[in-house]
Amino acid sequence: MSKSSDGGIDLTRPKIIGAPVQRLEDPRLLTGHGKFTDDVKLRGTLHVALRRSDHAHARIGTIDTAEAEEMPGVVGVFTAELLDALTRPVFATSKMKDYHATPVRALAGGKVRFAGEPVVAVVAQSRYLAEDALAGIEIDYTPLEPVVDPEEAAADNAVKLHDHLPGNVLVARRFGVGDVEQAMGDAPIKVGGRFRFHRKTPTALEARSYLADYDQGTRALTLYASTQVPGIVRDALVEVLDMPGSKLRVIAGDVGGGFGGKASLNPEEILVCALSRHLGRPVKWTADRVEDLISTSQSFDEIVDAELAVDQDGTFLALKADILGDVGAFSIYPWTAALEPMQVAGFLPGPYRVPNFSANVRAVATNKAPMGPYRGVGRPISAFVLERLVDMAAKKLAMDPKEIRLRNFVKEEEFPHRTGSGIVWDRSGFTECLERAADAINYPALRKRQAEARADGRWLGIGIASYAELTGIGSRLSAAPGMPINTGTESATISVDSSGAVTAHFGIASHGQGLETTLAQIVAEEMGVRLEDVEIVQGDTSAVAHSTGTYASRSAVIAGGAGTLTARTLRGKIIEAASHLLDVDMADIDFADSLISARGTNKTMSLRELARAVYSQMGSLPGDIRAKVDLQASEFYDPHFGTTTSATHLAAVEIDPETYEVSIEKFVVVEDCGRVINPMIVDGQVHGGVAQGIGAALFEEVVHDVTGQNISATLVDYVIPSAAEVPSMEVHHLDVEAPSTLGGYRGMGEGGTIGAPAAIANALNDALSHLGVEIMELPMTPERLFQVISAAQDGEAESS
Amino acid sequence: MADKCRVRITVNGVAYDQEVEPRLLLADFLREDLDLTGTHVGCEHGVCGACTVLLNGDSVRSCLCLTVQADGAEITTVEGLGTVDNLNSLQQKFREHHALQCGFCTPGMLMTATDLLSKNENMSDEELREGLSGNLCRCTGYEHIVNAVRAAMNE
Structure with a gap:
């Protein structure tokens, strides 16, 4: 028995939405028959290898390609000189004041701005031969002073990356509410300090891959791309290549993970398209892992100086922060350099009442790979900083970390609540998530066990992190501040073809989330057909007129909404056609499990029979009816603002006092993601997000040396967690109140990564609290733990 | 050459x-x-x-x-291994337990698990995780993969 969407009990039909149905994409992926971009083989394909910059910052002098051009199998060797003639630069523009855009180009010209930036492209008969020829290229560089430290980069006298700009600060903004200085001055208790979240890279298992196929006959170009945003890429290529959208198609087939690293326009996408059009042949480039680690957009690189003021009873009084985001060499397209650091500020007040808030945000360019979106975008840092501050305040007040959170959460009667940064929370289970997580982990018993462990000299810690995020963001807000691209709407087109088959077209682009399954669940249930009868077309710009892709926890909410509306419209047409064909009132037509029947009679009709009657049997329907019941529909959905998703993560960790190895004993997540479409998929999203959060907290860091060289460019150096490091997790879902989104869905793809770093940081801090250690930096590798513990012990020795 | x-x-x-x-x-x-x-x-x-x-x-x-x-x-x-229409038992368990998301690591994960299962009759979760730790997955957090391999082992 299940509840129907109008609240009544529907006993007649098994529900598809909410059921843990097995994924439709799995059989092909389990048998090696998925089609990832590098699996696409086109006759006559040429292969690209890239000579990337060895320098973080240098002027490019002469480039000698003569030897490379003579090498076996080489078709051509290309530099910015040709590429700039074949393409137009594209800029990530913004309506934000005092924002400075930087160009996105296929190859670096004039200057290189990070070690790993593509400079020369070799095109050859095979990738082996193209890579051989890289050795035959001589580039004469004049090294420039590398700009590596973000604070030095932001200084007035810093060496500039972009000569045409006033400095390296690409955007600066201040905002807030209330009088923070006054409130801070009057407050009895203040906690704060400098927090450092080190640079990460999304590291999808499939490295980026692009194959462009220019058809000389039709002058049309198809780009097969491992991208999350085929629509954004297509629309940018229209400008870059000066071709109409009707001649440009971007297909993201099976995509091997993205996490934000495939959500921006990349130079190599422009490159293969321009070269394919120039050469009249298919041109493919696939990143190797080193290229992926040095050139794919990176993330989460922030320094945050923050302070929280609280009253004696734990009530939050004021919060202020100064946020410096190291955005790398370029302002990423289309999200801009503002995306990540602005989001840190935007979500800093969290799920709490904070009457006075101010944030000062700067995005500064350095000689590193550009910063782009990564799962959680800014919010893992907001949650880390805020949740650490909350625990610091609790410690000062000798209050339990759970208690101080419960006192300050936005309460049920206070929704909708506008935060100091202007975000509006609709009702979500802030309090319920924490209470339920504490119950699930048996918080009092765990605290007792911790006390016993401490008495035995063991370093066991418990960490809580609660957060709120905005998902399914509609057209009234922008996924990135000031960005002129609309990411808030989706349309769907569903048709029943002449064979009776149902095909639903969407603009989103699944890259592991199982959207072929979840959208099929929605369409099947809303329309009245069987799941296996729905074909989902997505990840292809030819599917709908306008699309962007899948990012920002938007697809289930916005595409789900468009699918719902379209399925309902088409269902109405089918019922109307059937009522004429079966000669009964529309109210007496049942349509479920792909079968149409006239209630109280033995008259039934399959969709195939209905389609044949509508399309082929002329005269079966009156002309005016036939025009009305064309078996296709297209509807548009805009949630306008979006909806709040919230969660509490609770971690119990133990640190080995000898090796400083951290083991995660327990990890509990309780989250409110609204109505669950497929609980199996929701669990999987949480698990995966938490694993990435664990990586961010304990292992992962992109390291640059003082010359700007990336010295973590292998998977031995950039450590992502394996099955041995990720614990078994417990995940619970709350459905506190249906949000106003159509279908009651909230987005939930990113949350795991938002809460986990903060929960682990607090647990580590708790484990070491008797040593006077404060965890202010992530990742907390064993080496960093050793350093902070040693520093604390040295400090203690000095003061005693 | x-x-x-x-x-x-x-x-x-x-x-x-x-x-x-x-x-x-x-x-x-x-x-x-x-x-x-x-x-x-x-x-x-x-x-x-x-x-x-x-x-x-x-x-x-x-x-x-x-x-x-x-x-x-x-x-x-x-x-x-099995085919789209006739998955083998390990592939079937991966599907039932939602042990794959993007599917890129999946072929390697299946081959490693096949090797593990052919050589070990009874593995604890810790041994299973250790056995799979040479295969990275960025999507699943491994929980469902461990569940799937355990289910195949117990079959």
Whole structure:
């Protein structure tokens, strides 16, 4: 028995939405028959290898390609000189004041701005031969002073990356509410300090891959791309290549993970398209892992100086922060350099009442790979900083970390609540998530066990992190501040073809989330057909007129909404056609499990029979009816603002006092993601997000040396967690109140990564609290733990 | 370019007799020469395990193995397990337990698990996780993979 969407009990039909149905994409992926971009083989394909910059910052002098051009199998060797003639630069523009855009180009010209930036492209008969020829290229560089430290980069006298700009600060903004200085001055208790979240890279298992196929006959170009945003890429290529959208198609087939690293326009996408059009042949480039680690957009690189003021009873009084985001060499397209650091500020007040808030945000360019979106975008840092501050305040007040959170959460009667940064929370289970997580982990018993462990000299810690995020963001807000691209709407087109088959077209682009399954669940249930009868077309710009892709926890909410509306419209047409064909009132037509029947009679009709009657049997329907019941529909959905998703993560960790190895004993997540479409998929999203959060907290860091060289460019150096490091997790879902989104869905793809770093940081801090250690930096590798513990012990020795 | 070498390799029960460059990686031989693109290349330095295949029944990284080293060997790739219409029991468990998301690491994960299950009858969760720790997955957080392999082991 299940509840129907109008609240009544529907006993007649098994529900598809909410059921843990097995994924439709799995059989092909389990048998090696998925089609990832590098699996696409086109006759006559040429292969690209890239000579990337060895320098973080240098002027490019002469480039000698003569030897490379003579090498076996080489078709051509290309530099910015040709590429700039074949393409137009594209800029990530913004309506934000005092924002400075930087160009996105296929190859670096004039200057290189990070070690790993593509400079020369070799095109050859095979990738082996193209890579051989890289050795035959001589580039004469004049090294420039590398700009590596973000604070030095932001200084007035810093060496500039972009000569045409006033400095390296690409955007600066201040905002807030209330009088923070006054409130801070009057407050009895203040906690704060400098927090450092080190640079990460999304590291999808499939490295980026692009194959462009220019058809000389039709002058049309198809780009097969491992991208999350085929629509954004297509629309940018229209400008870059000066071709109409009707001649440009971007297909993201099976995509091997993205996490934000495939959500921006990349130079190599422009490159293969321009070269394919120039050469009249298919041109493919696939990143190797080193290229992926040095050139794919990176993330989460922030320094945050923050302070929280609280009253004696734990009530939050004021919060202020100064946020410096190291955005790398370029302002990423289309999200801009503002995306990540602005989001840190935007979500800093969290799920709490904070009457006075101010944030000062700067995005500064350095000689590193550009910063782009990564799962959680800014919010893992907001949650880390805020949740650490909350625990610091609790410690000062000798209050339990759970208690101080419960006192300050936005309460049920206070929704909708506008935060100091202007975000509006609709009702979500802030309090319920924490209470339920504490119950699930048996918080009092765990605290007792911790006390016993401490008495035995063991370093066991418990960490809580609660957060709120905005998902399914509609057209009234922008996924990135000031960005002129609309990411808030989706349309769907569903048709029943002449064979009776149902095909639903969407603009989103699944890259592991199982959207072929979840959208099929929605369409099947809303329309009245069987799941296996729905074909989902997505990840292809030819599917709908306008699309962007899948990012920002938007697809289930916005595409789900468009699918719902379209399925309902088409269902109405089918019922109307059937009522004429079966000669009964529309109210007496049942349509479920792909079968149409006239209630109280033995008259039934399959969709195939209905389609044949509508399309082929002329005269079966009156002309005016036939025009009305064309078996296709297209509807548009805009949630306008979006909806709040919230969660509490609770971690119990133990640190080995000898090796400083951290083991995660327990990890509990309780989250409110609204109505669950497929609980199996929701669990999987949480698990995966938490694993990435664990990586961010304990292992992962992109390291640059003082010359700007990336010295973590292998998977031995950039450590992502394996099955041995990720614990078994417990995940619970709350459905506190249906949000106003159509279908009651909230987005939930990113949350795991938002809460986990903060929960682990607090647990580590708790484990070491008797040593006077404060965890202010992530990742907390064993080496960093050793350093902070040693520093604390040295400090203690000095003061005693 | 060095002279080509003759290799005789059986892949998924089919015998091949071909001339290859000595430097050709087994992963590229499978993907490019035989068009068996189910074997994925994730790092080319032996860390991620996406390219894992069975060589005479043992799991190996096909990105660290030259084709000529596999001369005379029997190779099994993911295409040699069940089919779309008839998944084998491990593949079926992966589906039932939602042990894959993007599916890129999945072929390597299946081959490693096949090797593990063929050599160990009873593994604790810790042993299972250790056994799978040479295969990286960025999507699932491993929980569902461990559940799927355990279910296949207990069947």
